Amino acid sequence: MKKFFALGLVRGLSWEIIGTALGIGFVTLVRLLIGLPAWKAEPAVVFGALLGALFFLVGVGAVDDWFKWAVGRETGEHFDDSHPGWRRYFGASLDHKVIGIQYLVLSLILMSVGGLFALIFRTELAEVQMQFLTLNQYNTLMSLHGMVMIVSILLGIAAYMNYLVPLLIGARDMAFPRLNAFSFWIAVPAGLILLSSLFLGGFDTGWTGYPPLSARAPLGMQMFFLGVSLAGFSSIFGGLNILATVIRLRAPGMTPFKMPIFVWAALATSLISLTATQLIGLSFQMVMLQRLFGMGFFDPAKGGNPVLFQHLFWFYSHPAVYVFVLPGLGLISELLPVFVRKPLFGYRWVAMSSLGIALVGFLVWGHHMFTSGMAEYLRVPFMYSTLLVAVPTGVKFFSWVGTVWRGKITFETPMLFLLASIVVFLLGGLTGPPNATVSTDLHLHDTYYIVGHFHDTMFGGYIFPFFAALYFWFPKMTGKRLNERLGQLQFWLITPSFVVLSLWMMRVGLLGMRRRIADYDAALGFEASHLVMTVAGFLIGLSLIVFFINVWYSLKKGPPAIGNLWNSRSPEWQVASPMPVHNYDQPFEVVGEPYDYGLPGSQYIRFKGEK
Amino acid sequence: MPASPEKSSALRMGLLIFLGLAVLTALEFAMAILLAFWQLLLLVSLFKAGLVLYYYMHVSRLFEADQDADHESYAYRLATNRIGLWLFLVSDAFIFGGLLISRINLLGLTRPELNQVLGLSVTSVLLISSFFMNRAETAMAHGDRRQFIRGIGVTLFLGMLFLAGVVGVEWQIAAFGPGDGVAGAIFYAMTGFHAFHVLTGVIFLMVVLRNGLRGRYSVEKHWAVEACAVYWHFVDVVWIFFYPALYLIGTVL
Numbered sequence: 009m010k011k012f013f014a015l016g017l018v019r020g021l022s023w024e025i026i027g028t029a030l031g032i033g034f035v036t037l038v039r040l041l042i043g044l045p046a047w048k049a050e051p052a053v054v055f056g057a058l059l060g061a062l063f064f065l066v067g068v069g070a071v072d073d074w075f076k077w078a079v080g081r082e083t084g085e086h087f088d089d090s091h092p093g094w095r096r097y098f099g100a101s102l103d104h105k106v107i108g109i110q111y112l113v114l115s116l117i118l119m120s121v122g123g124l125f126a127l128i129f130r131t132e133l134a135e136v137q138m139q140f141l142t143l144n145q146y147n148t149l150m151s152l153h154g155m156v157m158i159v160s161i162l163l164g165i166a167a168y169m170n171y172l173v174p175l176l177i178g179a180r181d182m183a184f185p186r187l188n189a190f191s192f193w194i195a196v197p198a199g200l201i202l203l204s205s206l207f208l209g210g211f212d213t214g215w216t217g218y219p220p221l222s223a224r225a226p227l228g229m230q231m232f233f234l235g236v237s238l239a240g241f242s243s244i245f246g247g248l249n250i251l252a253t254v255i256r257l258r259a260p261g262m263t264p265f266k267m268p269i270f271v272w273a274a275l276a277t278s279l280i281s282l283t284a285t286q287l288i289g290l291s292f293q294m295v296m297l298q299r300l301f302g303m304g305f306f307d308p309a310k311g312g313n314p315v316l317f318q319h320l321f322w323f324y325s326h327p328a329v330y331v332f333v334l335p336g337l338g339l340i341s342e343l344l345p346v347f348v349r350k351p352l353f354g355y356r357w358v359a360m361s362s363l364g365i366a367l368v369g370f371l372v373w374g375h376h377m378f379t380s381g382m383a384e385y386l387r388v389p390f391m392y393s394t395l396l397v398a399v400p401t402g403v404k405f406f407s408w409v410g411t412v413w414r415g416k417i418t419f420e421t422p423m424l425f426l427l428a429s430i431v432v433f434l435l436g437g438l439t440g441p442p443n444a445t446v447s448t449d450l451h452l453h454d455t456y457y458i459v460g461h462f463h464d465t466m467f468g469g470y471i472f473p474f475f476a477a478l479y480f481w482f483p484k485m486t487g488k489r490l491n492e493r494l495g496q497l498q499f500w501l502i503t504p505s506f507v508v509l510s511l512w513m514m515r516v517g518l519l520g521m522r523r524r525i526a527d528y529d530a531a532l533g534f535e536a537s538h539l540v541m542t543v544a545g546f547l548i549g550l551s552l553i554v555f556f557i558n559v560w561y562s563l564k565k566g567p568p569a570i571g572n573l574w575n576s577r578s579p580e581w582q583v584a585s586p587m588p589v590h591n592y593d594q595p596f597e598v599v600g601e602p603y604d605y606g607l608p609g610s611q612y613i614r615f616k617g618e619k
Numbered sequence: 620m621p622a623s624p625e626k627s628s629a630l631r632m633g634l635l636i637f638l639g640l641a642v643l644t645a646l647e648f649a650m651a652i653l654l655a656f657w658q659l660l661l662l663v664s665l666f667k668a669g670l671v672l673y674y675y676m677h678v679s680r681l682f683e684a685d686q687d688a689d690h691e692s693y694a695y696r697l698a699t700n701r702i703g704l705w706l707f708l709v710s711d712a713f714i715f716g717g718l719l720i721s722r723i724n725l726l727g728l729t730r731p732e733l734n735q736v737l738g739l740s741v742t743s744v745l746l747i748s749s750f751f752m753n754r755a756e757t758a759m760a761h762g763d764r765r766q767f768i769r770g771i772g773v774t775l776f777l778g779m780l781f782l783a784g785v786v787g788v789e790w791q792i793a794a795f796g797p798g799d800g801v802a803g804a805i806f807y808a809m810t811g812f813h814a815f816h817v818l819t820g821v822i823f824l825m826v827v828l829r830n831g832l833r834g835r836y837s838v839e840k841h842w843a844v845e846a847c848a849v850y851w852h853f854v855d856v857v858w859i860f861f862y863p864a865l866y867l868i869g870t871v872l
C-alpha cells in the first residue's frame with residue numbers, strides 16, 4: 009500500500025483531486041465575500057480544474073528540481089533514476105527513453121478511448137433515427153472523438169521524437185530533460201480535463217469549437233477548451249526541446265545534410281508546434297474569457313467578430329495537420345531504404361520538402377473558411393497557396409517511388425505498414441485539391457467527403473507509419489520482438505477495412521451526406537453505406553485488439569531481440585537492445601552518408617576507438 | 620573597487636540606449652497628439668524594439684554560440700540555455716501577436732477612452748525598470764555585487780509599481796468593464812495577458828534577488844540573472860507595441 013502511494017502518478021492524481029476541491033472552494037468563498045450568489049458552477053469548476061492540473065504537476069514531482077533551483081539548491085545529474093524496473097514509468101523520470109515510452113502508452117490509451125467513442129456513434133449512424141444515444145450524447149462523443157484523437161496523435165509523435173531524436177543524433181538526452189518531463193506530465197491532467205467534459209454536460213460544437221455556438225454550449229465546453237490549452241503547452245515545450253536538442257547536441261561530423269530524415273521531419277514539426285500552437289490556445293482562452301467575464305470578442309451583439317475566431321483557430325489548426333503527418337512521412341523515408349536495401353532517393357530534396365511543407369502550411373489556413381463569410385478576395389490567394397503544398401508533398405512521393413524502384417524488397421510487418429502508408433496517403437493527397445479549389449469546395453464543404461479525405465491523410469500520414477515504426481523499434485525499446493504472424497494479421501485486418509471506410513465516407517459525402525449530424529433522412533438511401541462503414545470501423549477496432557494481444561504476448565513470450573535485427577545503418581541498432589541507460593557507451597562520429605544501403609564499403613558512423 | 624573600463628563603457632551604453640528610448644517615447648506621445656499617422660507610430664515602435672533587442676537583450680549572443688566539443692561543459696550548456704530561452708520568447712511572441720491582430724481586426728483605427736497621463740506614467744515606469752535591469756546585469760557580469768543587488772531591487776520595485784498602476788489604478792478608473800463592448804474586452808485581455816507576464820517576471824526577480832543576496836552568482840556563472848534580464852526586457856518589448864496600440868493609435872471611440 010505504501011509502495012502504491014509512492015508512485016508519482018498516484019501522488020499526482022491525489023494532489024489533483026485536492027487542488028480541484030481547493031479551487032472550487034476558493035472561487036465559492038471569494039464570491040461569498042464580494043456579495044455574489046455563492047455557487048456558480050462555471051467559474052468554480054474552471055478554476056478548480058486549472059488548479060488541479062497545477063497540483064498534479066507538483067504532486068507527480070515534475071517541478072521539484074525547478075523549486076530546488078529557485079531556492080538555490082543543486083540537483084543531481086539527470087540520469088539518476090530512483091525507481092528501478094517498471095516503476096520508473098509511473099513517476100517523473102528525466103530519461104528521454106522513459107519519457108518516450110510514457111508518451112507512447114498514454115497515446116495508445118487515448119487512441120483506444122477516441123476509437124471507442126467513434127465506434128459508439130458509428131453504431132448509432134448505422135440506422136436512421138436515434139436508437140440508443142441522445143442528440144447531446146451523440147454530439148459530445150463525435151466532438152470528443154476528434155479532439156481526443158488529436159491529443160493522442162500529438163502524444164504519439166512526441167513519443168517517437170523523444171525516443172528517437174537523441175538516439176539518432178547521438179545525444180545523451182534531450183537539451184532540457186526537466187522541461188521534457190514537464191511536457192509529458194502536463195498532458196495527463198490535460199487529457200483528464202478534456203475527458204471530464206463527458207460528465208459535465210458535454211458539448212455540441214465538433215472539435216473546432218466555433219463561437220457563437222461554443223459561447224453558449226454546456227459546461228463541458230469549458231473543460232474541452234481548458235484541456236486542449238493545457239495539452240498545447242505539452243506540444244509547445246516538446247517542440248522547443250526538440251529544436252534545441254537538434255541544434256546543439258548532434259554527434260561530431262553530423263552536418264545538417266547528414267542528419268537522418270526523421271530528424272529533419274522532427275525539426276519542421278517542432279517549428280510549427282512551437283509557434284502556431286499559441287494561437288489555438290489564445291483563441292480557446294478568448295472564448296473561455298467570453299463565457300466567464302462576458303468579454304465580447306466573438307459576440308456580434310457587443311461588436312465582436314465570430315470570424316476572427318476562425319482565423320486564429322485555423323492559423324494553428326491547418327499547420328497542425330502537418331504536425332500530425334510530417335513525423336510519419338519522415339518515418340516512411342527513414343525506414344523505406346532499410347527494407348529495399350537501396351539509398352534514399354533524393355535525400356536533400358526530401359529534407360527540404362519537410363521544411364517546405366511546414367513553411368507553406370503557415371499561409372493556407374483560409375481554405376477552411378471559403379464558406380464562412382471571410383472577405384471574398386481572400387479566397388483566391390488561399391486557394392493557390394493551398395494547391396502549392398502539393399509540390400513539396402509530390403517530392404516526397406517521387407522519392408519513395410524512386411527508392412522502392414528495383415529494390416530488393418522484403419515484406420516484414422513494418423514494410424507492409426510503410427507501403428500501406430504510401431498508398432493511403434496518396435488517396436488522402438489526391439482527394440485534397442478538390443477541397444482547396446473554391447468552386448468545388450463550395451459543394452464539398454462540411455460533407456462526409458471532407459471526413460473521408462481527412463481520415464485518409466491521418467491514417468496514411470500517422471496511423472500506418474506509427475505502427476510501422478512500432479513494429480520496427482519495439483525490439484529496441486523492450487528487448488523483445490513483436491510476433492510477426494499477429495502483426496500480419498493486424499495489417500490485413502486494418503488496411504482493407506480502412507480503405508473501404510474512407511472510400512465510402514467520400515462516396516456518401518459526394519452524394520450529400522453532411523458531416524457531424526446525428527441522423528439523416530432515410531430517403532437519401534445512405535443506410536447500407538453507413539452499415540458498411542460501421543462494420544469496417546469495428547474491424548479496425550478488432551485489429552487494434554490483435555495489436556494489444558501481440559504486445560502482451562510478445563512481452564511475455566516473444567523472442568529476445570539480438571543484434572542488428574533489420575540490418576540497419578542507424579546508430580541505435582549498432583548497440584544492444586534494449587538501449588543502455590546512458591545511450592551510447594562510446595560516442596560516435598559521422599563519417600559518411602546515412603542511407604547508402606547496398607553500396608559496398610560505405611560507412612555512416614564510427615564509434616570512438618573503432619577502426 | 621575601481622570600475623574597469625569595459626564595465627564603465629557598458630554602463631554608459633546602457634544609459635545612452637535608455638535616453639534614446641525615452642526620447643522616442645516622448646516623440647511617440649507628441650506624434651499621436653499632433654498627427655494621427657499609425658504608420659509612423661509603428662516605425663518608432665519597431666525601432667525601439669530593435670534597440671532593446673540588440674543592446675539590452677543581446678540577441679547577437681545567440682550567434683556566438685559555443686562550439687566546444689564537450690557538451691557537458693558550463694559554457695556549452697549556457698549557449699544551449701540561451702537558445703532555449705529565445706525559442707520560448709519566440710513562442711510567447713505569437714500570443715501577443717495574436718492579441719495585436721485581434722485588436723486590429725476588432726477595433727481598427729479606433730481605441731478605448733483611457734487616461735493618457737496614467738498610460739504615459741506606467742510606460743515610463745517600465746522603461747526605467749529596464750534601464751535598472753540592464754545595470755544590474757552589467758554589474759553582475761563585472762563582479763560588482765552591490766550595484767547588482769541595488770539594480771535588481773529597483774527593478775523589482777518598479778515592476779510592482781507598474782502592476783499597481785495597471786491593475787490597481789487603470790482597471791479601477793476605466794469607464795468600462797471587461798463585459799462592456801468589444802473595446803473593453805480587448806483592453807482587459809491585452810493588459811491582462813501582459814500583466815500576467817510582468818507578474819511572473821516579478822517573481823523571477825524575487826528569486827534572483829534572494830539568491831543574489833546569498834551570493835549564489837559569480838562573474839562566470841550567472842545564467843539565472845541573464846535569463847531574468849532577457850525575460851524582463853522581453854516583457855518591455857511587448858509593452859512597446861501594446862502602449863501605442865491601446866493608447867495612441869487612431870481616434871477615441
Ligand SMILES: [Cu+2]
Nearest residue numbers: 326373375376
Ligand atoms: Cu487545412
